[in-house]
Amino acid sequence: MDGEELTEQETALYDRQIRVWGADAQRRLSKSHILVCGVKGTVAEFCKNIVLAGVGSLTLVDDRVVTDEALFSSNFLIPPDENVYRGKMLAELCCDSLKDFNPMVRVSVEKGDVSGFDGEFFNKYDVVVVSCCSLVTKKSVNEKCRKLSKHIAFYTVDCRDSSGEIFVDLQDHIYSKKKLEETVECKLQYPSFEEAISVPWRALPRRVSKLYFAMRVIEKFEAEGRHPGDVSIADLPDVLRLKKELCEANSLNESHIPDALLERLVTGTREFPPVCAVIGGILGQEVIKAISGKGDPLKNFFFFDAVDGKGIIEDISISNPKSGS
Amino acid sequence: MASQNQLASIKGAKVLMVGAGGIGCELLKTLALSGFQDIHIIDMDTIEVSNLNRQFLFRKSHVGQSKAKVARDAVLRFRPHISITPYHANVKDPDFNVDFFKQFNVILNGLDNLDARRHVNRLCLAAEVPLVESGTTGFLGQVTVHVKGRTECYECQPKPAPKTYPVCTITSTPSKFVHCIVWAKDLLFTKLFGDKNQENDLNVRSTDATSSSEHVEDVFERRKDEDIEQYGRRIYDHVFGYNIEEALSNEETWKNRNRPKPIYSRDFLHDEIAQQNGNVDNAASDPSSVSAMASLGMKNPQDIWCLKENSRIFMEAFKLFFMKREKEIGNLTFDKDDQLAVEFVTAAANIRASSFGIPLHSLFEAKGIAGNIVHAVATTNAIIAGLIVIEAIKVLQNDTNKYRMTYCLEHPTRKMLLMPVEPFEANKSCYVCSESPLTLEINTHRAKLRDFVEKIVKAKLGMYFPLIMHGAALLYEVGDDLDEAMVANYAANLEKVLSELPSPVTSGTTVTVEDLKQELTCNINIKHREEFDEEKEPDGMLLSGWTQASSVEKDDNKSNGNGGSTSNASQAVPVEAEDNVEMDVPSGKKRRLSEISSQGLLSFTEETKNHGKLEVVDDDDDLVMLDGDPGLNKRKRMQ
Numbered sequence: 001m002d003g004e005e006l007t008e009q010e011t012a013l014y015d016r017q018i019r020v021w022g023a024d025a026q027r028r029l030s031k032s033h034i035l036v037c038g039v040k041g042t043v044a045e046f047c048k049n050i051v052l053a054g055v056g057s058l059t060l061v062d063d064r065v066v067t068d069e070a071l072f073s074s075n076f077l078i079p080p081d082e083n084v085y086r087g088k089m090l091a092e093l094c095c096d097s098l099k100d101f102n103p104m105v106r107v108s109v110e111k112g113d114v115s116g117f118d119g120e121f122f123n124k125y126d127v128v129v130v131s132c133c134s135l136v137t138k139k140s141v142n143e144k145c146r147k148l149s150k151h152i153a154f155y156t157v158d159c160r161d162s163s164g165e166i167f168v169d170l171q172d173h174i175y176s177k178k179k180l181e182e183t184v185e186c187k188l189q190y191p192s193f194e195e196a197i198s199v200p201w202r203a204l205p206r207r208v209s210k211l212y213f214a215m216r217v218i219e220k221f222e223a224e225g226r227h228p229g230d231v232s233i234a235d236l237p238d239v240l241r242l243k244k245e246l247c248e249a250n251s252l253n254e255s256h257i258p259d260a261l262l263e264r265l266v267t268g269t270r271e272f273p274p275v276c277a278v279i280g281g282i283l284g285q286e287v288i289k290a291i292s293g294k295g296d297p298l299k300n301f302f303f304f305d306a307v308d309g310k311g312i313i314e315d316i317s318i319s320n321p322k323s324g325s
Numbered sequence: 326m327a328s329q330n331q332l333a334s335i336k337g338a339k340v341l342m343v344g345a346g347g348i349g350c351e352l353l354k355t356l357a358l359s360g361f362q363d364i365h366i367i368d369m370d371t372i373e374v375s376n377l378n379r380q381f382l383f384r385k386s387h388v389g390q391s392k393a394k395v396a397r398d399a400v401l402r403f404r405p406h407i408s409i410t411p412y413h414a415n416v417k418d419p420d421f422n423v424d425f426f427k428q429f430n431v432i433l434n435g436l437d438n439l440d441a442r443r444h445v446n447r448l449c450l451a452a453e454v455p456l457v458e459s460g461t462t463g464f465l466g467q468v469t470v471h472v473k474g475r476t477e478c479y480e481c482q483p484k485p486a487p488k489t490y491p492v493c494t495i496t497s498t499p500s501k502f503v504h505c506i507v508w509a510k511d512l513l514f515t516k517l518f519g520d521k522n523q524e525n526d527l528n529v530r531s532t533d534a535t536s537s538s539e540h541v542e543d544v545f546e547r548r549k550d551e552d553i554e555q556y557g558r559r560i561y562d563h564v565f566g567y568n569i570e571e572a573l574s575n576e577e578t579w580k581n582r583n584r585p586k587p588i589y590s591r592d593f594l595h596d597e598i599a600q601q602n603g604n605v606d607n608a609a610s611d612p613s614s615v616s617a618m619a620s621l622g623m624k625n626p627q628d629i630w631c632l633k634e635n636s637r638i639f640m641e642a643f644k645l646f647f648m649k650r651e652k653e654i655g656n657l658t659f660d661k662d663d664q665l666a667v668e669f670v671t672a673a674a675n676i677r678a679s680s681f682g683i684p685l686h687s688l689f690e691a692k693g694i695a696g697n698i699v700h701a702v703a704t705t706n707a708i709i710a711g712l713i714v715i716e717a718i719k720v721l722q723n724d725t726n727k728y729r730m731t732y733c734l735e736h737p738t739r740k741m742l743l744m745p746v747e748p749f750e751a752n753k754s755c756y757v758c759s760e761s762p763l764t765l766e767i768n769t770h771r772a773k774l775r776d777f778v779e780k781i782v783k784a785k786l787g788m789y790f791p792l793i794m795h796g797a798a799l800l801y802e803v804g805d806d807l808d809e810a811m812v813a814n815y816a817a818n819l820e821k822v823l824s825e826l827p828s829p830v831t832s833g834t835t836v837t838v839e840d841l842k843q844e845l846t847c848n849i850n851i852k853h854r855e856e857f858d859e860e861k862e863p864d865g866m867l868l869s870g871w872t873q874a875s876s877v878e879k880d881d882n883k884s885n886g887n888g889g890s891t892s893n894a895s896q897a898v899p900v901e902a903e904d905n906v907e908m909d910v911p912s913g914k915k916r917r918l919s920e921i922s923s924q925g926l927l928s929f930t931e932e933t934k935n936h937g938k939l940e941v942v943d944d945d946d947d948l949v950m951l952d953g954d955p956g957l958n959k960r961k962r963m964q
Binding site: 005006008011012013014015016017018019020021023041045048049052053054073074076077078079080081100101102103272273274275276277278280281282284285288295296298302304306308309310311312313314 | 351354355357358359374375377378379381384385402403404405463464624625626627689693698699700701702703704705706707708710711712714715718729731733735736737740741742743744745
């Protein structure tokens with residue numbers, strides 16, 4: 001490592017977690033810079049987790065102006081006091097609360113729209129997390145990050161109803177892990193978001209989570225003229241039609257994307273707080289793993305659904321061997 | 326988002342959270358966000374600095390205040406219109422009785438110790454209130470649901486006992502650093518600063534273990550007109566030098582082991598004395614902030630000290646105890662938050678480790694081992710809290726078929742990081758929820774009622790307000806409303822051997838033990854046995870029908886609690902860690918996790934990977950499961 005030691009204050013505050021990931025991982029964390037775009041309940045959970053963990057800085061982007069409580073029904077960072085929130089941007093409100101969680105972390109706000117930021121902007125960060133944004137934005141931010149010589153860890157996260165999805169792109173990631181008593185070095189290669197979602201469905205293992213397909217259907221539906229998250233039960237017939245088309249185009253049996261699941265995802269536009277906690281927790285853990293370079297990071301999708309209670313990792317890469325379960 | 330149905334049951338629910346720590350803070354937040362309106366929360370603890378990295382409702386300015394109360398205030402700031410009732414109290418207080426528990430729809434545990442978990446389990450059974458139980462350690466965690474008549478109770482499967490070490494490993498043949506820590510903490514520290522009357526095997530055993538015991542008492546007492554410096558060096562030379570020499574004289578022991586090296590203070594401390602004396606006086610006057618590291622100018626707890634540094638810390642800490650904290654000497658017990666105690670134990674353990682060729686460790690590491698500090702991170706607690714709320718909502722909706730136990734894993738198993746498993750059925754031989762009788766083998770002519778109360782009723786059965794009956798005769802009870810004659814009568818009974826009690830307890834009879842607060846009754850069939858193996862059955866009695874999984878090391882000679890006192894079995898559970906997982910250790914064949922060994926959750930993933938037999942609730946690809954057909958959801962299959 002660079003030889004810089006943790007201060008006494010840091011050692012005391014982070015005692016319990018240093019026992020989990022070690023002092024050098026803690027030092028790396030304290031030098032890392034995180035950018036999040038789109039601050040809803042799940043991202044609020046994630047922000048809390050990494051601020052507590054002691055990252056160097058956290059920058060929030062979300063210009064949406066808060067007019068009523070619907071925007072933060074599952075966000076505990078915003079006090080439901082009209083005098084406090086009215087007219088302010090989501091990012092500003094969350095920033096105020098997050099600062100308070102850990103005085104050693106620099107929390108700030110960047111104004112603007114994430115789709116308008118260029119590579120130079122992203123170059124300031126080690127980790128970029130995007131949420132509540134369109135398919136096009138996800139792809140373009142991911143590509144901008146990939147063009148930089150520096151390895152930026154890129155994540156997307158979204159929760160709908162009682163289910164959630166995380167996508168991870170760590171590009172070429174080298175990390176260490178403990179195997180028995182020895183530390184071994186490992187390497188993983190990640191596809192970009194575009195590459196991952198372009199893998200033909202029929203090339204995927206038979207037992208890939210239904211949520212993967214369902215999320216792609218809704219993502220595609222929204223990409224055709226909707227704001228992210230702007231769907232309702234009224235859209236169900238169109239969503240189902242799109243599903244049929246996509247299944248046919250991909251020669252995938254339609255039973256892989258149950259109508260009831262899609263119905264649930266278009267109806268429940270608000271996040272379900274326990275799911276925010278679960279997804280925000282997993283994402284926090286993954287970001288900590290990526291920064292510290294310690295432990296197997298997940299590759300490259302994670303799904304959780306409160307209905308069946310499973311938290312599943314799916315590897316959706318081009319090189320995926322076509323195999324059954 | 327929750328359905329209308331769910332929302333209605335959430336809004337109408339009254340829930341009790343036990344614990345406002347790592348899991349508790351996350352849980353209270355998630356409950357409030359999910360729409361719960363009436364939450365009660367019990368926690369006896371106050372806030373410490375080392376909590377702040379994950380217990381996000383607390384700030385530095387709150388250190389020393391009640392967790393339950395501060396957590397309430399913090400959550401009300403973002404959900405002002407709900408009701409949160411805090412209790413800064415121990416859940417074992419008699420106020421929290423069965424009637425208290427009955428007012429709640431569900432109990433949610435975020436506890437940090439086995440005793441309290443068992444206690445809450447019993448109250449939930451007696452009050453017939455469902456319990457959602459949880460625990461985390463590092464990246465691992467679990468959530469389980471316990472509903473009387475539907476699932477197993479928390480105690481249906483015995484929990485792994487805390488790790489213990491054979492006495493002779495600690496006293497004579499340490500091979501791991503932890504053995505040195507146990508020696509330094511439970512033997513040396515206790516001998517010098519704690520209860521002098523406690524049985525203590527500090528001296529290395531020679532072939533004839535009893536021969537030197539009289540001599541020992543002398544050595545550890547400070548002699549008249551001996552200054553602290555001389556006293557400290559004499560102790561140093563005795564435990565690290567003389568004792569090792571004595572042990573070396575027993576050739577048999579070292580045939581297949583590396584011979585330890587005696588260490589004397591003159592080798593490491595010759596010129597130091599003069600310089601150090603001056604520093605001592607500069608130490609802060611507040612006894613809690615006295616530190617040998619500070620007075621020697623050492624800062625980094627992550628550093629591994631050399632033998633000389635350890636020797637200096639040892640002497641400095643020793644002196645500081647006598648100079649700055651003399652009043653406490655004789656009553657001290659090791660506390661992981663006591664800086665000076667941690668310094669002393671680290672130094673002593675390292676010097677001993679050095680003697681035995683064991684790698685030395687930093688103060689930070691030694692503190693973790695000595696304090697049984699469980700690793701804790703915010704993320705796992707957040708995930709587990711989310712899962713608790715998901716199960717709590719199912720419980721409120723009486724969605725019995727959908728209850729799940731969920732494991733949060735560090736490495737995926739069958740692609741899963743969060744793995745739901747169907748809850749197990751109640752164990753029919755569980756003495757807690759099925760009230761099955763137990764059998765006790767005991768020497769009824771030698772064991773006193775007191776031994777029975779301490780070693781069985783309190784330590785094994787976890788009862789706090791016991792009442793002991795034999796037929797119609799009341800032998801013993803605890804309570805505030807007893808008259809003097811009864812108190813005297815019970816006190817006299819305690820000192821009697823079982824067969825000489827007013828109603829003689831002999832082989833073939835049955836003793837009934839009841840805890841009125843827990844509303845738990847337990848029948849124990851008595852079987853007289855003359856002899857017990859001192860090494861294997863140190864209690865001098867054997868309770869069966871319910872067995873506690875033992876985790877004594879393999880080359881075990883004698884199980885002795887935490888490696889220290891053999892005299893007090895009721896103190897053999899030194900778990901003071903936070904939010905620790907007590908992994909269910911399935912042992913019965915009926916349990917689907919029966920392949921898992923009794924090594925706890927840490928080995929869980931390894932085990933399941935190796936065996937791959939774990940049965941998980943799994944929907945089939947070709948079936949639509951999301952419509953919520955309970956019949957289909959119940960399907961399970963083998964991998």
